[in-house]
Amino acid sequence: MLPFYQNLPFFSIMLAMLVSIVCPLVKRTRPCYNLTVLATAMLFIFSVIVAICTGLQGESFTYQLGHFPAPWGNELRAGVLEGIMAACFTGVMLLSLTGGHQDFESDIENGKQNLYFLMINLLSASLLAQVYTNDMFTGYVFLEISGIAACAVVMATQTGLAIACTIRYMIFNSLGSGLFLLGVAILYRCTGQLLMEPLHNAVMLLSAQGSMVWPMIVSLGLMTVGLAAKSGQFPFHSWLPGAHSNATTTSSAILSGLVLKGYIIFEIKIIVRVFSLELLRQWHLTDILFLFGVGGMIIASLRARKEEQAKRMIAFSTVAQIGYIYAALGLGTKLGIAAACFQVIAHAFTKTMLFASVGTLIDVSGHEKRLHYLRGSARRAPLAGAAFTLGGLSLCGLPLLAGFGAKYLIANASFYNRYLTVAMLLALAFSSLLNALYYLPAIINFWMPPLEDYPVVRSDRSRRFSLIAFMIVNVALGVWFVPIMNLLLHGIELL
Amino acid sequence: MLEHIINMRFEIAAVFLFAIGFMTLLHPNLIKKIIGINIMDTSIFLFLAAAGYVDGRTAPIVTGLGADPSQYINPVPSGLVLTGIVVSVSTTAFFLALTIRLYRKYNSLNLDKILLLARKGKEKV
Numbered sequence: 001m002l003p004f005y006q007n008l009p010f011f012s013i014m015l016a017m018l019v020s021i022v023c024p025l026v027k028r029t030r031p032c033y034n035l036t037v038l039a040t041a042m043l044f045i046f047s048v049i050v051a052i053c054t055g056l057q058g059e060s061f062t063y064q065l066g067h068f069p070a071p072w073g074n075e076l077r078a079g080v081l082e083g084i085m086a087a088c089f090t091g092v093m094l095l096s097l098t099g100g101h102q103d104f105e106s107d108i109e110n111g112k113q114n115l116y117f118l119m120i121n122l123l124s125a126s127l128l129a130q131v132y133t134n135d136m137f138t139g140y141v142f143l144e145i146s147g148i149a150a151c152a153v154v155m156a157t158q159t160g161l162a163i164a165c166t167i168r169y170m171i172f173n174s175l176g177s178g179l180f181l182l183g184v185a186i187l188y189r190c191t192g193q194l195l196m197e198p199l200h201n202a203v204m205l206l207s208a209q210g211s212m213v214w215p216m217i218v219s220l221g222l223m224t225v226g227l228a229a230k231s232g233q234f235p236f237h238s239w240l241p242g243a244h245s246n247a248t249t250t251s252s253a254i255l256s257g258l259v260l261k262g263y264i265i266f267e268i269k270i271i272v273r274v275f276s277l278e279l280l281r282q283w284h285l286t287d288i289l290f291l292f293g294v295g296g297m298i299i300a301s302l303r304a305r306k307e308e309q310a311k312r313m314i315a316f317s318t319v320a321q322i323g324y325i326y327a328a329l330g331l332g333t334k335l336g337i338a339a340a341c342f343q344v345i346a347h348a349f350t351k352t353m354l355f356a357s358v359g360t361l362i363d364v365s366g367h368e369k370r371l372h373y374l375r376g377s378a379r380r381a382p383l384a385g386a387a388f389t390l391g392g393l394s395l396c397g398l399p400l401l402a403g404f405g406a407k408y409l410i411a412n413a414s415f416y417n418r419y420l421t422v423a424m425l426l427a428l429a430f431s432s433l434l435n436a437l438y439y440l441p442a443i444i445n446f447w448m449p450p451l452e453d454y455p456v457v458r459s460d461r462s463r464r465f466s467l468i469a470f471m472i473v474n475v476a477l478g479v480w481f482v483p484i485m486n487l488l489l490h491g492i493e494l495l
Numbered sequence: 496m497l498e499h500i501i502n503m504r505f506e507i508a509a510v511f512l513f514a515i516g517f518m519t520l521l522h523p524n525l526i527k528k529i530i531g532i533n534i535m536d537t538s539i540f541l542f543l544a545a546a547g548y549v550d551g552r553t554a555p556i557v558t559g560l561g562a563d564p565s566q567y568i569n570p571v572p573s574g575l576v577l578t579g580i581v582v583s584v585s586t587t588a589f590f591l592a593l594t595i596r597l598y599r600k601y602n603s604l605n606l607d608k609i610l611l612l613a614r615k616g617k618e619k620v
Contacts, residue, residue: 167590
């Protein structure tokens, strides 16, 4: 008899999809919003149960859909890492939704809000599917669903600029999906498999025999470039600042904090479960990941410094932070992968908090997005100002905050790859300095006396709750990053 | 050599189609971009379908009991192509819907021009 918790990954994906179908059928917006929040809370609880149960059992499990064995059936696979990532994604989604209910009412056209929640639920479903899937083609289908839902979320404000940015996002998305599917097709031709475990066995056998090596390298390269284009990794990031800065505040937070990370977790699963780190190092693909990662860390930070708009500055900072993740993957060690996973979690919570707080600061400054006009905004909305300050300092690498934990773990992982240690440490130092050069002036500007007198605005209760929760989690990640890293390492061992 | 090219005809056609699709995608006209993406998708479907095709075998539709599996082509790639086509059609529909909206707002299909107008906030009233 299958233990009940092993059904939860499947139930989670189905629940999110079912709620997304129900949303347009509900006539009023409020019940639809409540239903979405309730479903997301249940997804969070399910994910935590999966993480705890697999952690206690000390093993991952494979769930066969319809009880058809490989290679005919479709499978999900869950372990500690998948559980933690699913809990992180659903937790961030829950806090973003609870904090953003006023945005939905003010920024999205009446009558379209239920469709917006449909897209949010589809995003939850596709994120969970990317975390749990054990099948490459299912992964591709959910990549596409995630891409379409994310584009629909960007264009929810219906402004001309938002739609133009959406179509640009959509082009990169389609290109990324096409390249990924081509990679899967080549791999299928080489191995005749699509499920990750039989694929891994076939890839190892072929590489040991020395046959089909180049097609497999091309296949992995295409899949990586496809996922990099979708996750906004340098040099495929040109769509990201426009798309993320022209969406509603909550949408920006969800897109920047979550959607990009789903693709990265799927990439990590492909690297570890299908190809193995040894093969990646042998084929020198880790070096390419490292190079592009470091390029993103530096170039996106330099670009963020020049930005005059607050949301675009944060969006460029996202590209830089994605660069940290790819650079950590490029170290080609399990410690590097675990550090990348920690950065995924730290950035998910921090960037969502930054977008939520800057959205509030923009709202209390007459909806002016330019940094110059946001002077004194933190005094008008002190809690949002405090959240932005904490998030900005976290990304600069201040100790006891999540960003410091991520940087420390990446630096620590670099010592196990002696060829890249110096380059990684220099890149981390330079990038942190650049982060400080654009976040600190923004923070100081926000806390300066305002040019005109404005009343202090008290955020609504749900926004206050979400900002405080984000700040607490950020500090918790910064204080307890070592035990969390150990859990992630354990999860990667079980992957 | 010629035999090898004939055997690989589907793959070679797929590569050519992908290149044509990619070049069309680079055009600033939105409709041409959409056509380019569709050609690229089609090239991948051709590549995938060719993976399951075996010369001399038939479609895997079993009409009676005791059929010999060696008579049929591999059905898995065909199934994947069908799913891929559904995804591609949905993406194209979404693309076209966005294009219509942009055309109504800016009276143009040139993405570069639309982005320029959008940044200046010049929507058609």
